[in-house]
Amino acid sequence: MARRASAPVRIGAxxxxxxxxxxxxxxxxxxxxxxLLPRREINAPDPTWVPFGGSFDxxxxxxxxxRFFDALWMSLGVTLATVAISITVAxxxxxxxxRFRFPxxxxxxxxxxxxxMIPVEGLFISQFKxxxxxxxxxxIAGLTLVYVANVVPxxxxxxxGFVAGVPFELEEAAMIDGCSRFQAFLKVxxxxxxxxxxxxxxxGFIQAWNEFTLAVVVMTREDKKTLPVWQAGFLDVNRGIDWxxxxxxxxxxxxxxxxxxxxxxxxxxSGLTAGxxxx
Amino acid sequence: xxxxxxxxxxxxxxxxxTVERPPRTRGPGGLPYxxxxxxxxxxxxxLGYPLVRQVGLSFQEYGLAQQFxxxxxxxxxxxxxxxxxxxxxxxxxLRTVVFCLVxxxxxxxxxxxxxxxxxxxxxPVRLLVQVGLLLxxxxxxxxxxxxxxWLFDTQYGVINWTLSRLGADYEGHAxxxxxxxxFFVATVIVVWMSVPFVAFTGYAALTQVSEDLTEAAxxxxxxxxxxxxxxxxxxxxxxxxxxxxxxxIWDLRVFTQIYVLQQAGGVTRDTNLLxxxxxxxxxxxxxxxxxxxxxxxxxxxxxxLTAPYVHTMLKAEED
Numbered sequence: 001m002a003r004r005a006s007a008p009v010r011i012g013a014x015x016x017x018x019x020x021x022x023x024x025x026x027x028x029x030x031x032x033x034x035x036l037l038p039r040r041e042i043n044a045p046d047p048t049w050v051p052f053g054g055s056f057d058x059x060x061x062x063x064x065x066x067r068f069f070d071a072l073w074m075s076l077g078v079t080l081a082t083v084a085i086s087i088t089v090a091x092x093x094x095x096x097x098x099r100f101r102f103p104x105x106x107x108x109x110x111x112x113x114x115x116x117m118i119p120v121e122g123l124f125i126s127q128f129k130x131x132x133x134x135x136x137x138x139x140i141a142g143l144t145l146v147y148v149a150n151v152v153p154x155x156x157x158x159x160x161g162f163v164a165g166v167p168f169e170l171e172e173a174a175m176i177d178g179c180s181r182f183q184a185f186l187k188v189x190x191x192x193x194x195x196x197x198x199x200x201x202x203x204g205f206i207q208a209w210n211e212f213t214l215a216v217v218v219m220t221r222e223d224k225k226t227l228p229v230w231q232a233g234f235l236d237v238n239r240g241i242d243w244x245x246x247x248x249x250x251x252x253x254x255x256x257x258x259x260x261x262x263x264x265x266x267x268x269x270s271g272l273t274a275g276x277x278x279x
Numbered sequence: 280x281x282x283x284x285x286x287x288x289x290x291x292x293x294x295x296x297t298v299e300r301p302p303r304t305r306g307p308g309g310l311p312y313x314x315x316x317x318x319x320x321x322x323x324x325x326l327g328y329p330l331v332r333q334v335g336l337s338f339q340e341y342g343l344a345q346q347f348x349x350x351x352x353x354x355x356x357x358x359x360x361x362x363x364x365x366x367x368x369x370x371x372x373l374r375t376v377v378f379c380l381v382x383x384x385x386x387x388x389x390x391x392x393x394x395x396x397x398x399x400x401x402x403p404v405r406l407l408v409q410v411g412l413l414l415x416x417x418x419x420x421x422x423x424x425x426x427x428x429w430l431f432d433t434q435y436g437v438i439n440w441t442l443s444r445l446g447a448d449y450e451g452h453a454x455x456x457x458x459x460x461x462f463f464v465a466t467v468i469v470v471w472m473s474v475p476f477v478a479f480t481g482y483a484a485l486t487q488v489s490e491d492l493t494e495a496a497x498x499x500x501x502x503x504x505x506x507x508x509x510x511x512x513x514x515x516x517x518x519x520x521x522x523x524x525x526x527x528i529w530d531l532r533v534f535t536q537i538y539v540l541q542q543a544g545g546v547t548r549d550t551n552l553l554x555x556x557x558x559x560x561x562x563x564x565x566x567x568x569x570x571x572x573x574x575x576x577x578x579x580x581x582x583x584l585t586a587p588y589v590h591t592m593l594k595a596e597e598d
Contacts, residue, residue: 210419
């Protein structure tokens with residue numbers, strides 16, 4: 001296609017490409033740029049496009065507020081608990097649906113599919129009531145419980161692809177060489193699955209780390225807020241917005257996620273395709 | 280995750296194309312069930328039980344008095360009856376559906392346009408575009424929201440500054456004040472976050488379309504528009520269907536964007552979508568009975584809007 005396109009079409013496409021790049025990247029650049037500007041340049045009539053002689057004042061303000069670290073620990077606690085639990089149960093379930101044939105298998109897979117369509121907003125009222133009833137509002141355990149429900153179905157789905165990507169013949173060969181089924185799995189399949197497990201785990205991490213809706217619903221107390229909720233709290237117009245601080249906070253939260261995301265993105269896509277072909 | 284992070288949950292994307300080969304081993308007795316047990320228990324506890332509970336809740340009078348210990352009376356369909364006769368619910372419902380369809384439509388069209396353009400670009404430009412798309416895709420939802428609000432800021436926002444420079448009168452223009460302009464800002468943010476997924480998925484699908492097919496069409500005298508319309512798009516139809524389904528699911532449950540923009544100065548009553556309406560009724564206002572009933576509406580709406588797609592996908596999974 002590209003070879004045969006005429007010169008004006010190609011030039012137009014390339015110009016459009018530059019415009020698309022700018023539209024995508026500018027907001028990200030602007031976040032970092034603003035976070036490095038002193039306050040008088042942020043609140044000037046004309047924007048400052050490049051942070052020459054940048055200042056870290058905004059970062060200092062955000063980090064010394066105290067609340068940032070409260071929210072950071074809360075986010076880390078919930079996210080790590082969610083990932084640990086989700087990956088474990090999703091991995092077991094993925095093994096069951098890829099390595100065995102049993103009645104109810106198809107039903108389980110279809111249920112997982114349907115669960116992914118349920119909007120959180122359609123269920124958070126009763127989830128709130130349930131957590132309130134068992135005194136898990138404003139706790140890491142409570143938020144983790146509802147997060148796990150959102151991460152598990154997706155994780156089973158991708159892990160299924162990764163498990164199916166490891167030929168069962170390898171395990172069989174090890175069993176012929178005298179390994180038990182469990183040993184064969186542990187020594188042969190598991191090491192091959194490690195990259196897939198890491199990628200799925202990182203993906204779950206990103207999801208839980210960014211989650212906002214359920215965090216707002218479950219963590220109602222000021223000192224229990226996770227990072228995204230804490231950050232959104234900065235945007236109260238009635239208090240006058242410290243844009244430098246907001247952008248510094250956004251940068252701190254976004255940069256690790258962007259790096260993680262770039263690391264696993266390719267592998268997730270290949271895992272999904274592997275699942276699609278070899279299921 | 281469901282999260283409004285319309286982030287990279289490409290998960291169901293694979294479903295439509297999955298061809299299941301029968302697994303190799305027959306399960307020795309209960310082992311597979313044992314492996315499924317932890318996942319099943321967790322899902323039943325955090326989704327199944329609330330779902331059942333919600334149905335019950337929607338039939339109860341459950342307001343502030345009950346919150347403080349009064350037993351909740353069974354009121355049958357009263358909550359639903361009150362809602363159906365309330366014009367506000369229909370307004371919110373209509374708003375939600377329109378917002379969802381507009382956002383899903385704009386995202387899909389723009390994303391596919393980017394995917395098609397990417398095929399025509401020179402290598403380095405294409406790489407540049409891919410880097411930009413990845414950046415926008417990877418941005419956490421709340422971070423994107425804060426940045427866009429800063430760009431749209433009344434006093435110091437770059438957008439007002441630029442528009443004023445171009446001669447329009449946008450000095451001190453408040454974007455979030457009027458519902459239409461509020462939803463315009465929300466749409467810009469949602470589309471900006473969602474286009475990368477569509478563009479990448481669409482581009483991957485386009486590279487699978489056989490060159491022979493388009494060449495044959497060209498020899499037969501088809502114009503480039505005709506080739507696109509009659510050869511390329513039909514060839515990637517399954518992928519387009521999945522993209523459409525995911526966009527509808529994601530844009531139906533836009534909560535974070537609306538909630539955060541409302542906190543930032545939107546008029547709540549005129550800008551509520553279903554998600555924020557349920558939140559404000561129940562968790563904000565303590566009327567859990569009515570909120571549960573609205574939530575049931577939302578679940579029903581999801582079923583209605585996605586049923587055709589789900590049907591196709593289930594058939595693919597059956598085969």
